[in-house]
Amino acid sequence: MKELGKALLSEEPFSEIVIGDTAVARALVEARVRVISSYPGSPTPEIAEALAAIPKEERPFYFEFSVNEKVALELAFGAAINGHASAVFFKSVGLNVAADSFVQLSLMDIPGGLVVILGDDPGANSSQNEQDNRHYARLAYLPLLEPATSQEAYVMTLEAARLARERRTAVILRLTTHVCHAKEKVSFGAYRPEPLDRTPRFDPAASNYIPIAATVFPLKRRALERLEAFRGDFEASPLNRILPGGDPRRGVIAAGTARLSLLDALEELPPERRPAVLELATVHPLPRRLVARFLAGLTEAKILEELDPLLEEEIKALAYDEGLATKILGKADPEELLGGYLPAKVRAILAAAWPDLGLAPPASALAARAAEAAAGAATGTAAAAARAPRGRESVPARPPQLCPGCGHRSAFHAVRKALREGDITVADIGCHTLGYLPPYRMGGVLLSMGHSTSTASGLSIFREGRRVVCFLGDSTFFHAGMPGIVNAVYNGHEVLLVVMENGTTAMTGHQDHPGTGRSFNGPAPKLSVRAALEGLGVKNIREVDAYRQAELTALVREALAEPGFKVIIARHPCMLKLTREARRRAGAAWKVRQVRVDPDTCVKNHECIERFACPSFQAREGGAVEVSRDLCIGDGSCRQTCPAGALVQDKEEGR
Numbered sequence: 001m002k003e004l005g006k007a008l009l010s011e012e013p014f015s016e017i018v019i020g021d022t023a024v025a026r027a028l029v030e031a032r033v034r035v036i037s038s039y040p041g042s043p044t045p046e047i048a049e050a051l052a053a054i055p056k057e058e059r060p061f062y063f064e065f066s067v068n069e070k071v072a073l074e075l076a077f078g079a080a081i082n083g084h085a086s087a088v089f090f091k092s093v094g095l096n097v098a099a100d101s102f103v104q105l106s107l108m109d110i111p112g113g114l115v116v117i118l119g120d121d122p123g124a125n126s127s128q129n130e131q132d133n134r135h136y137a138r139l140a141y142l143p144l145l146e147p148a149t150s151q152e153a154y155v156m157t158l159e160a161a162r163l164a165r166e167r168r169t170a171v172i173l174r175l176t177t178h179v180c181h182a183k184e185k186v187s188f189g190a191y192r193p194e195p196l197d198r199t200p201r202f203d204p205a206a207s208n209y210i211p212i213a214a215t216v217f218p219l220k221r222r223a224l225e226r227l228e229a230f231r232g233d234f235e236a237s238p239l240n241r242i243l244p245g246g247d248p249r250r251g252v253i254a255a256g257t258a259r260l261s262l263l264d265a266l267e268e269l270p271p272e273r274r275p276a277v278l279e280l281a282t283v284h285p286l287p288r289r290l291v292a293r294f295l296a297g298l299t300e301a302k303i304l305e306e307l308d309p310l311l312e313e314e315i316k317a318l319a320y321d322e323g324l325a326t327k328i329l330g331k332a333d334p335e336e337l338l339g340g341y342l343p344a345k346v347r348a349i350l351a352a353a354w355p356d357l358g359l360a361p362p363a364s365a366l367a368a369r370a371a372e373a374a375a376g377a378a379t380g381t382a383a384a385a386a387r388a389p390r391g392r393e394s395v396p397a398r399p400p401q402l403c404p405g406c407g408h409r410s411a412f413h414a415v416r417k418a419l420r421e422g423d424i425t426v427a428d429i430g431c432h433t434l435g436y437l438p439p440y441r442m443g444g445v446l447l448s449m450g451h452s453t454s455t456a457s458g459l460s461i462f463r464e465g466r467r468v469v470c471f472l473g474d475s476t477f478f479h480a481g482m483p484g485i486v487n488a489v490y491n492g493h494e495v496l497l498v499v500m501e502n503g504t505t506a507m508t509g510h511q512d513h514p515g516t517g518r519s520f521n522g523p524a525p526k527l528s529v530r531a532a533l534e535g536l537g538v539k540n541i542r543e544v545d546a547y548r549q550a551e552l553t554a555l556v557r558e559a560l561a562e563p564g565f566k567v568i569i570a571r572h573p574c575m576l577k578l579t580r581e582a583r584r585r586a587g588a589a590w591k592v593r594q595v596r597v598d599p600d601t602c603v604k605n606h607e608c609i610e611r612f613a614c615p616s617f618q619a620r621e622g623g624a625v626e627v628s629r630d631l632c633i634g635d636g637s638c639r640q641t642c643p644a645g646a647l648v649q650d651k652e653e654g655r
Contacts, residue, residue, distance in 0.1 A: 005053035009060075015187045020153040020179045023186045024089075024117065025050035027157030029060065030191045033087050033115070035079035036063045037072040039479065040508035041091030042126035043180035044119035048520070049509065056521060060193055065511050065520050068449075068479040069094035073116070074101050077170075080112040081209070083201030085165055089117035092131045093448065097480065099136070105170040106141040106223035107216070109207035113164030115157065116142075117173045122257075122306040122340040125177050128429075128446060130338070132307040137172050137284040141223045143230040144172040144284040145239070148259045150184040156239065156281065158189075163233065167226055174283070176306070178257045178340060227285050234282035235289050242294055246276035250354065251294060254304035255280040255311060258341040262304055265347040269358060275302070286314050295319060295326045302329040302353050306341050329353050400434055404616045405579070405635035407546035407572025408432045408500055412440040413612050413641060414549035415469065415498065415570075418556035423467045424459050428452035428481075430473035431507045431574075432500045439613050443471060450480025457484070457493035467560050469496045474529055475505040475513040482536060488565040489537040496559050497567045500546070501529055502574040510577045533567055540566035547572055547637045579633050592634035593650045597625050602646035612641040 007016060008026050018026075025047050028036060038048055051063055062079075066072035069090045076088040095102060095118060105114065121127040137144040145160055147153040153175060160171040208215050234240065252275050254262045259279045266274045278294045280287075295301055295315075303312040312330035319328055331337055336349060351359040402409045412435045419425070427433050427443025428451065435442035445455060456470035472481045477499060488495055505511040512518045517526030533541055540562060542555045552570060559566045583590045595616070604623040608614065616631040617638075639647040 002053070004050060005055060005058070008050065008054055009058065009191065009193075010188075011191050011193070013188060013190050015185055017183055017185045018150060019046060019181050019183050020147070020150040020175060021046035021181070022050040023150045023154035023188075024157045024173075024175070026186075026188055027154045028087055028115075028161070029054075030189060031158050031161035032060065032085060032194060033161060034061050034084040034112070034196065035076055035086040036061055036088070037066050037075045037086075038063075038089045039066055039069045039072050039094055039097075040505050040511040041069075041094050041119065042508055043121065043177040044089045044091055044117065044175070045509045045511065046180065047089055047117070048511070052520065060196065063520055065505075065513070067514060069098040070101060073098040076114055077101065077105065077108075077110070080110045080114040080170075081108065081202050082112065083197075083199070084112045085161060086112055087115040087117060087161070090119070092118060092120045092127055092133055093129065094118075095133055095136055096131075096448065102136065103140045104211060106226070107211050107219040108169075108209060110164070110168050110170060111201060113161060113166075113168065114170040115160045115164055115173055116170055117157075117175065119180055120174055120176045120307075122176055122178075128448075130307055132310070133172075133174060134283060134310050135308065137174075138310075141220075141227050142170055142172055142284075143227065143234075143282070144174055146174045146256045146281055146283045147179055148257050148279075148281075149179065150182060151186045152239075152281065153179055154186050154188065159239065163230070167229065169226055172284075174256075176257055176340070231285040231287060234285065234287040237282050237287070239281035240287060240290060241279045242290075243277040243279065245271055246274050247272070248276065248297060249299040250275035251278065251298045251301040252276070252304055252350075253278045253280060253291065253294065253301060253311065253315065255283050256306055256341075258304040258306055258346065261341050261343045261346040262350075264343040265350060265359060268360065273358065275354075275357075280311070283311065286311070286318070288318055291315060291318060292322050292324065295322075295324050298326045300327045300329055300354075302350065303331075304341065304346065304349070306339075307337065309337075399437060401437070401613075401615055402431065402434050403576045404614055404631050405575035405633045405637060406431065407502055407570070407575070407637075408435065409440075409612065409614065410549055410572070410637045411498070411500060411546040411552060411570040412442045414546075414552040415556050416440060416442065416611075417553045418560065419469070420467070422465075423469065424456070424463070426452045426456040426459065426468065426470035428470070428472050428476055429507075430476055430500070431502075432471050432473055433507075435471065439611050448480075449476050450482075450484060453481065453484030453488050453495065453497055456495045456497070457488050457491070460494050463494075467496070468494070469498060469556070469560070471498050471500055473506075474499060474501040474503065474515050475511075477529060477532070478514045478527070482532070485533070485538065485565075485567075486536050493565055494563060495565055496556070497565070498556075499529055499533075499567060499569045501569055501571040503571075504574050504577055506574045506577065510574065529569060538565065538567055540564065541569065542567070543569045543571065545572055546570040547635075549637075549640055575633060575635055592632070593636075594627065594629060594632045594634045595636060595638060595647050595649055596627050598646045598648050599624065601644055603644045605643060607641050607643060608638055608647065612638055614638050 076086040080086040118133050145156045147156045160173045164171040305311045316328045425442045427446040429449040452470035456468045460468045514527040609617045
């Protein structure tokens with residue numbers, strides 16, 4: 001980490017193999033962005049990890065993890081209208097949280113410039129959908145850049161910061177999971193540090209920052225004029241490239257990582273048979289003259305873009321307006337709307353569009369992929385099935401699972417024992433979302449962060465005896481969970497909320513939140529979940545360590561028998577974080593009193609595997625159970641689940 005921190009502050013040009021997120025972090029430093037904010041969400045948290053490698057006293061910027069994306073956006077906006085170059089980043093669906101303020105940005109005069117970095121997720125690798133945030137660029141009248149590589153992520157971050165500052169507005173940098181996490185040798189430029197100017201520059205008299213009915217038309221007119229100015233910038237931008245050579249009759253317009261897959265697919269064709277290629281990096285506003293010039297003379301043009309047909313529709317309209325005879329080939333198969341555009345998929349798309357091109361995949365490849373994805377969806381592994389390679393022996397699906405020792409597993413095992421057939425459980429976003437998988441089956445519906453209490457309240461109306469239990473993590477509690485709780489208290493909904501408090505934002509990499517006593521910048525006030533609940537008017541609150549399974553089961557039964565809204569705080573630290581930190585402190589002295597199965601006591605009823613389901617337990621021939629020495633962390637939470645008492649712990653001294 002120290003070496004990375006030094007590299008990020010290097011004043012001389014250098015090259016290094018890094019992921020896209022790290023390249024963005026260096027670009028933010030190099031562009032002298034002064035205020036950066038975020039809410040953690042894959043695939044973007046590694047930007048913060050890179051920034052954290054710079055010692056606090058040496059950082060030429062202020063950074064914070066805000067309590068949610070809306071707050072993060074608003075903080076960066078406030079700094080930007082005060083004259084400081086600013087940036088904010090979060091994942092795809094995080095923009096939904098921030099949207100209420102985001103859509104106003106184009107109306108504002110932003111002297112410092114604001115870069116909004118979005119981590120979209122084609123393939124839903126770590127998200128609940130495949131949301132295409134290019135729609136938001138249109139909705140908000142904001143320009144959007146879309147890199148395909150780590151090198152481009154670096155270059156386009158610099159360009160976005162420059163344009164945002166010069167045009168006094170916000171610019172979107174749309175990353176995707178592959179761009180964020182792919183490694184490449186990146187060539188970085190020089191960094192010229194400047195003293196941090198702390199002079200406040202916000203002048204409400206210099207521009208109108210109050211968009212109301214009487215003022216909104218001039219503001220919108222300025223936003224539209226500024227967007228057209230960006231179009232002029234993009235017409236001549238070197239970020240867009242028409243590749244030399246190619247078949248003069250056929251062309252492909254590609255954006256994002258589809259550009260890389262296209263080039264990979266075309267390698268198997270001789271140069272004279274390859275279609276002409278226009279690589280688009282400035283996706284919105286569309287550089288219309290550049291696109292029209294590329295299309296002129298082509299018989300057919302195929303549009304390659306992940307997810308929704310935004311470019312396709314706009315380019316078709318452009319071809320019509322310009323009177324071009326070029327046939328525009330868009331998404332001909334519904335499968336082209338799904339998942340990322342990896343090389344095999346692009347080959348299949350091109351082979352289906354132009355069978356005479358000579359590419360290897362048959363036209364039926366997309367249909368085969370769809371059938372496999374549908375089969376995978378039935379077992380909760382649709383994403384894995386959609387990414388399975390063609391023509392190879394498939395491996396067994398490996399569904400995501402809670403870590404060994406996770407307090408959520410212990411809590412789910414205990415809560416399930418208190419439920420009756422027909423009781424309703426509602427999930428939320430976080431590690432505990434995995435409770436919906438077998439054997440727990442906890443969480444029958446999932447919408448967004450913090451939705452669980454509100455959705456559960458709706459399910460509790462006219463429930464005809466069916467009891468409703470919902471779950472919420474402590475990070476999500478602070479992010480977006482409190483409004484639903486207020487509503488449940490105010491309207492007296494009969495719901496049991498189980499707050500799964502593990503003391504971190506675990507799923508995205510163990511970032512701090514207001515309940516941890518730390519922020520990105522060091523010690524911070526530690527806000528109590530219980531005190532917050534009491535402040536919101538919750539009267540019925542119980543607390544228990546999630547490892548105390550019998551006690552938790554009893555508390556759930558008691559709470560479900562009582563009227564109104566009630567909360568159980570099931571608390572246990574994230575064991576992955578706890579053991580990592582303990583191992584670092586102990587070094588070579590680290591020891592674990594692991595659990596093992598006593599074969600003389602075991603009756604092979606498989607409670608440990610089939611209902612508690614810690615991945616450390618492994619079934620062998622004949623029904624015998626073993627504990628993986630590689631996976632067991634020795635927490636012992638499993639021992640209370642064995643009715644025969646066959647789970648015993650090593651006698652050697654532990655940590």
